[in-house]
Amino acid sequence: MDGVIYRENHLLPDAQEFVQYLLETGSPFVFVTNNSAPTPEDLVIKLKHLGLSGLSPRHFYTSAMNTAEFLQETHPGCTAFVLGEAGLSAALLEAKIPNDSLHPSYVIVGEGNPSNERIAKAHELIENGARLVATNPDNWCPVKGNQTRPGAGALAAYLEASTGQRAYYLGKPNALMFSRARQKLHGNPQEVMMVGDTMETDIRGAIEIGIQACLVLTGSTQLEDLANYVYQPTCVMSGVGELLEELRGGGETDRKGSPAFFPFEVVAKSGDRLQTEHAAFRKPRPRPAMTK
């Protein structure tokens, strides 16, 4: 959602019209987020305050829900010690996974800001045999402007370092997150498109499960970043407004005229939706003095 529909506390251009169009036409959609802190109900309220009404909890699938569903299915009767917020606790409650601070099957790391005491407790429990699971691999999350905060991935990495145990990461780009979200749409996989702003999570996961991946340039990725990735989006758009135009038109818009490619002289490839001739607008990469 962040970087596609809203940024900080305001909707991005055309986001309201885009979501309204999906609701009015009955097009199945689900917002897929790696933020395990809010519940779907919290997200309905947040988006309502930003100006998107008509949404319900079923329109959201969080990494906390993905984690709880995965553990419920693969390990019935398991217990967990949780470093996370209400969204994660609610998802685990729904999946009937009890809290356990004595001999948990798992230590689950989600988004949040746990105390040093709780982190030390998590370390101890992992040392005593609990397995380490993280709701998402994000090392940092955007806060405001260029400001960031540490993410669940960073805290999981800390515990990996302190215990020598490797975490298993749910959420994007894990294929389980994408296949679950896709199942919720009950659609033909060929007709499902992931719209996202982040290459490592949104685009990578979509490509890996074989659905279309539309990169919008309203968030964390710029066009010239594409050359750094092995996997590529199936289409690039300046924002959801362009996608709305395409949906309303009932066909593909003229990619070569996409504002996404302004101010580059290079035009998109024609003929298919793998439109990025990325080598043409690559930028020099900084060369670190050392990698360790």
Ligand SMILES: [Mg+2]
């Ligand atoms: Mg995003």
